[in-house]
Amino acid sequence: MDTQELGESIIGGDENALARGLTLVENRSEGYKDLLEYLFPRSSSSYILGITGPPGAGKSSITTKLALDMVDKGQKVGILAIDPTSPFSGGALLGDRIRMGELVGRENVFIRSMASRGALGGLSPAVLDAILLMEAYGSNTVIIETVGVGQSETDIAGVADTVLIILMPGIGDDVQTIKAGLLEIGDLFVINKADHEGAGELSAFLEGMLNWQEKEKEKDWNPPVLKTVAISSDRMEELLGKIEEHKDFLQKTDQGEKKGLRRAGLALKTHMKAELEQLFLKPLLDGEDWRQGIIKVQEREAFPGEVVRSILEKNFPNIWR
Amino acid sequence: MTETGEGRKKELEEKLSQWLEGPFARAQAKKWQKAFTSYREEVKNLYTPLDGETDYLEDMGFPGEYPFTRGVYPTMYRGRLWTMRQYAGFASAEESNRRYRYLLEQGQTGLSIAFDLPTQIGLDSDHPMASGEVGKVGVAIDSLADMEILFDGIPLEEVSTSMTINSPAAILMAMYVVVAEKQGVKPEELRGTIQNDILKEYFARGTYIFPPEPSIKLITDIFAYCSEKMPRWNTISISGYHIREAGANAVQEVAFTLADGIAYVKAALEAGLDVDDFAPRLSFFFNSQMNVLEEVAKFRAARRIWAKIMAEQFNAKNPKSRMLRFHTQTAGAALTAQQPLNNVTRVTLQALAAVLGGTQSLHTNSYDEALALPSEESVRIALRTQQILAHESGVGATADPIGGSYYIENLTDDIEKQVFEYLDKIENMGGMEKAIESGYVQKEIQKSAYEMQKRIEEEEEIIIGVNKHKLDEPTPGDLLAMDPQVEKQQQEKLVRVKEERDNKQVKGKLDSLHEAAKNDENLIPHIIDAVRVYATLGEICGVLREIYGEYRAPTF
Amino acid sequence: MDEKRIRALIAKPGLDGHDRGAKIVAQALRDAGMEVIYTGLRQTPEQIVSTALQEDVDVIGLSSLSGAHSHLFPRVAELIEEKGRQDILIIGGGVIPEKDRSDLEKKGIKQIFTSGTSTQDIIKFIKENVRD
Known part of the structure; x- marks a missing residue:
């Protein structure tokens, strides 16, 4: 069932569809945003x-x-x-x-x-x-x-x-x-x-x-x-x-x-946070710099704030201006 | 202790520590395993007179005397063996009647009746929720008509009848009274027991109907009615059996059972009864598990604690009010579906513990009960197990035969101490009803049950055939099944009863029951009037449901 | 981004009040990372199915020790099928004689677990057999 169909069924009062829709948004599964966007104006x-x-x-x-x-x-x-x-x-x-x-x-x-x-x-x-x-x-x-x-x-x-x-x-x-x-x-x-x-x-x-x-x-x-x-x-x-x-x-x-x-x-705010996390935070956390940063902090070579600033500077030049 | 006594004690202390540091420590270093009680107290390798100082006269005393640690009767099993009472239920009243008459012809004098779940929950056999359950775990009783068939040709002045019934206990007792009346037997001649123990239903057995307050009111109605009209009737069997089955440990079993008992005594006192009028008719029902010595100590501790509570807290003067008389059933949950014949051995050990612990009556489980309803053969072996214990083993020759063992006395003291801790805690919560309502009791039991399951799965606790010495075994055949026709027949019978009775009269009696319940009168006479005109169990409970409402369990 | 968890419904159909096993299984599934909905006692098959659908569970675990399983378990499976939700896995447990087992399994109860079963076996079975 595609998102629009699911949305229509929910609006039509289909209990089963609502149940599945809830699972979709709870799991943040593919298509959940489309579903929400479809439903919001309706x-x-x-x-x-x-x-x-x-x-x-x-x-x-x-x-x-x-x-x-x-x-x-x-x-x-x-x-x-x-x-x-x-x-x-x-x-x-x-x-x-x-x-x-x-x-x-x-x-x-x-x-x-x-x-x-x-x-x-x-x-x-x-x-x-x-x-x-x-x-x-x-x-x-x-x-x-x-x-x-x-x-x-x-x-x-x-x-x-x-x-x-x-x-x-x-x-x-x-x-x-x-x-x-x-x-x-x-x-x-x-x-x-x-x-x-x-x-x-x-x-x-x-x-x-x-x-x-x-x-x-x-x-x-x-x-x-x-x-x-x-x-x-x-x-x-x-x-x-x-x-x-x-x-x-x-x-x-x-x-x-x-x-x-x-x-x-x-x-x-919730949606903003989710998007920021997805767009910016997640790639950073998956990156090599992050991994090395952890080791540096653990060995007390660098202070956490310092590592974070350098990673941000590298990925988003001029972010502090 | 005398001067020399003190000297000997010192000597023992010295010798013991030498032994512990020397031979014991050396052997322990090579190979040794920890051991625990069911309530997770570590068991020492050796107990000596130094473990807890028993004051013989105060802590143990003599059989038949306060605090009854060594038993409730002076002669114990030499005077009279425990009653071998096998609980059994058969689908229909007709079939049950045939079986009871057969058992009576064989010389049995006690009947024990199991009811099906709709009866236990106050539903007639035609109720939608009863579908699939009619006649399944016991006999289906809808109205007096079924009860008349159940006891047809059985002289009620001669038998003692035990009925496992709780929430609708008053109704079943009323039916028994009316059947007796029709036989020309007076209520004061009737002997028997109703379980009538509602509190444990809320947290361990599940067949509740009404909320605690009106349920306890019904119980005190029974106490009051019977103390006047049925002096030989045991009005309640306060049951730890199901608490243990639900997963409680030995301490919890005793603590929660006695806490239930305390709640009933308090309620009866509040209802204006005199403690020595009703307390001698209170009886108890415990579980017997695999850990033989711990179980013996448990039974002894339970007797001593109850005696103290009745004497000290409730000021009971009659020795019978202070006596904890109990029935025992071997542990159903300890039976395994794997290698079922091993259960014969398990039941033997559990039964041994009950007898060493001084039980008044005993039910031994059948070895195939984890698989299905027991067959005739397995029921017979279960009964034979008791008979062998009674006549061949010699364990009944002496009262409290293992009392005086350092370990047993220590365990008894330990269980007593921990039970009192629970009782204090419950008292501080405002009593057992409140502790149940808040879910506290359920959570305590649930914790014990889950931890035990984990220990079994991690093989810290061994169950032969389940997590050790397993076999690939053929599936057992020949297991007893109930006749699916019973539900239909029972419903047809109910229709006939409703057609044949005087419905105007029924309505009148139900209306006056309704009024009486609203005005907080003693309901027993009204219930007797209603069953006499064939008002059904479901109708009577329906009236009470309207006024009292229905109980809902707390979340867990 | 997908945060799928297995959702399980543990249900007590009929009038049976023995819930030790059901509660132990519920806790074990929770400890295995599942989201477990427990119905409490005395549920009709209709109520169980209605709950299963609203909660969109992946698996239903039915427990009965009163001998009513042959009547109640298949009824749950039947209603699930009527609703077109055969994707939901149904399992059962309790005191269930061997001879009833194959019959229940034919009627849509995928697996019967009796006394003595390790909760780990139940967890494993669910993980291997729930829908993707």
Whole structure:
């Protein structure tokens, strides 16, 4: 199947084609750029909801309930569930589907598990491309679920319209370990399993931090904190209400546009980086000068910066002028 | 210790270090191999009185007395042999009934019933998810009608019946009560056991239906009902067997099983029961693996730990409340598909460990179970293995015969210490339900299982016929298969039952069950009423699903 | 630039709750550099196939110890064929009697691995038999 045909099928709502397209962009296989270029002008932006938090906090359960509700309201939902790639083997265990059983086989829901691959802890460039494919397929909402350890939690803010952070008290998530970065990017907070020991402490801490931050920044949006024991339907209604409120807020203020600009910038930067790497960096890294440079540095004959400058000078004369 | 005792101890210490540095070190330098317990503690080459100081009266005591390290009965197997109880399931109620009647005619007094997976998960045989599973790992029970056939002609006041059923345990027990009622047998005369141990289902066996909280509520309902109406019924069999099968080591098996036990005791106390009213009816179920000595120590440690927990943490006064009585099954996962007859030897060793460890009842696996359902011949050999142990080996003559061995006492202490460490950790997480919900227990077991697999593949751990002394062997023939007709017949029977019963009555009883569940009443009387009018297992679970919801496993 | 990884789906069809083997295999495949999607318990063949297609996996590993394999495994293969995705490799494992094996292999399950199989053998088989 050539790229255009694949693109047409994706736009036509062919699930199989979307699945294959996602593999193509994830693998950076031949033709993936053509596919993206074909799809871009033929698709429109979706609402992107980022969900993050520590392992075991209940992200997948909440994702499932949210998606079910959105589908009931006539939307088409795409879910990207991202888990870390093992730095040792390059493999990954993608287990989010275990808790998404209710969504499997449902119409208008497409779930794709993705490994973070090269992106150290953060979102790989392929995630942005995957969102585009989902949009071309007709998804109105794309949910991106990541594990909130490492950098992905802050990267997600560059991509999502709304960031939902799910925390739980106790195990593996002491108050001290909540990084300030996580608090800064959250538009909504859920404290799940609020019957566990330490829930009161966690929510007091969280609200304290948020109040402080608010004073510092004078944001117009005051991130709400919801406490739940299990994901009951009442609490889901409340959460959905808050998500809608945030959507409205984005539309009514300039925040929505700002987020859009940031996302566009990120997309541009990602592609720029990829091209630069391909065009300039890769040939240099494959070259003889590079190999010899390594030996020189290792034997302390030359300082790394010096070697780099000389290689650049040789390959791109007058680059410093 | 006396002055001379101190002197002798010093002398021993000196002589031991001379021996270690001299003869032992010289021999070790030539050739020597490390050895480990299942929980990866290094095993020393020699144990002496210096390894841990046992206080006989406090740590060991006498059989039948606190802390029960040496056994729960004063006479142990001289008074009464362990019960040889072989777990078996046959596809249909009719076939099972024939087999049970035959076994009873042969003088067996205990029945052990295996149910198929749809029954265990609360689905009727016509449910789409049941497709392909009906009658596969045990008997299919949809309604009282099946239970009537299952026990037709079997006098329930004379037999003791063990049922491996967990999430829908209340429903199967209710059916048993109604069948007995129709035979003119009162509930207080009934003897038997329901497994009824939901917690391990969430992390080791997988046949859960509802979330933990309402599931535990159902269990305490059973405790309350039985302490009043069925005093001879064992209300729960708290099971480590499946935890070990899932890949746990010996310490984890005991720790997670007892942690489950603690959770049930706490729940029952919270429900307002008195500890000495229900605790004497608690029973346990463990696995017996290949490492004979470690297993013996495990059983001894489990008894001592439980006795301490019941006495110290829960203030149980009745000695029976402090007694850990247990059933044992030999390790299913230790059976190999390669050279299957070798499994007879494995089962013999595992059974030996269980008997040396003081088990109250025992199931020995059949040698062909890694290949298919066991044949009649292999089941018979498994039973004969127990009979040979009982009557020829002489191991039952003395209570706790290897207690007092330096190694065994050291291992027992070591396992106890490590189990308490786990129990403290779980307590700090807010109890076993929370530890399961967070995935902690699953991860611990998963880690042990994967590391063991790697050790086998790297040949650090030897399994004869699998990674050493392999053979090219012909494929075994003659293995028992289930009749594919059962599913259809069972579905037809279900249709008939639904046609013949009074559907208005069924609806009424299900509605009142619904109300009772909403109002948090004890559900057992309502369930009994519902099964009596032939409400099906799937219908009853359906009502409860509506109110309680369904459990979903955490990711791993 | 091509960063292809083998994607594997490890699935538990039917009601069987024994997942020790499935989880060990999932971990071993991960350690061999594959991206492994695990479904959890109680999946219908329809759900497994829907997952396999959305995830665009190269291989499906089915595990059952309840004796329902003869019914469930071929159903997965059948649905995969209906979707025109015979390029996906299907393998199985569990307590599977020898006499059922050849039948399963005829019905599209490429290889059956029973207890005692080394995970290295499974990895090797997958690497040699997945689509390019």
